[in-house]
Amino acid sequence: MAKKKKEFNFHQFLVSVLRASFKKTPMYKAALDAAKEEYFEPSKTGKPMRRVRYICAECGRRFREYLVVPPGQKPSDVGLILDPKSKQNLKKKFKMIAVDHVDPIINPSTGFAGWGEYIEKLYYGRLQVLCNYPGEMDGEKSCHYKKTQDEKARLRETKKKQKESK
Numbered sequence: 001m002a003k004k005k006k007e008f009n010f011h012q013f014l015v016s017v018l019r020a021s022f023k024k025t026p027m028y029k030a031a032l033d034a035a036k037e038e039y040f041e042p043s044k045t046g047k048p049m050r051r052v053r054y055i056c057a058e059c060g061r062r063f064r065e066y067l068v069v070p071p072g073q074k075p076s077d078v079g080l081i082l083d084p085k086s087k088q089n090l091k092k093k094f095k096m097i098a099v100d101h102v103d104p105i106i107n108p109s110t111g112f113a114g115w116g117e118y119i120e121k122l123y124y125g126r127l128q129v130l131c132n133y134p135g136e137m138d139g140e141k142s143c144h145y146k147k148t149q150d151e152k153a154r155l156r157e158t159k160k161k162q163k164e165s166k
Contacts, residue, residue: 014115022122023099031099035129037062054097057128058143063096067133075135082135098132098144101125108154111162 022028035055040048053062069075069092075082080094105121106112132144 015118018119018122025123027123027127028099031127031129035097054129056097056131056143058130058147061131063131063133065095065097067094067096068092069094079137080133080135081137086135094134096131096133098130100128100130100144100147102128104151106155108151109158111155111158 032054035057037053037055039051039053041051043049051064053064055062067078067080069078071092075091075094101121103121103125105118105125112118130144130147131142133142135141
């Protein structure tokens with residue numbers, strides 16, 4: 001049976017393009033630089049190697065930008081606890097941080113207010129770096145995951161109330 005083609009969603013398309021372009025802006029890079037911590041560790045030859053890690057604005061823990069799972073190991077061997085049914089168990093590289101807007105782009109209490117406000121908040125909103133590892137680490141979900149889930153839940157409530165009032 002052939003897959004049913006999804007209808008083109010212009011709203012989703014614009015959001016995707018805007019968010020992808022945002023990652024190339026100086027504001028995005030400045031947020032990463034503000035949370036960056038450089039340090040040196042000895043290499044196999046003894047020479048110092050420069051390393052970079054980022055400090056989560058919420059929990060204060062330090063993370064490299066990516067976590068690479070060595071060949072022959074599983075994510076759980078390096079401290080990530082993933083859902084056993086998840087396709088993420090097959091991945092070997094995990095993004096560990098996210099540049100996040102302090103104030104949500106779409107206000108959870110009012111919903112989508114229009115493209116002007118969306119673009120203004122996306123490009124000129126206050127930014128922070130949060131940890132964003134998949135699954136659990138040390139028995140906790142990432143700060144970005146918890147913040148996003150809270151915002152999504154409040155937005156769902158708002159949409160539900162708006163539907164009921166119509």
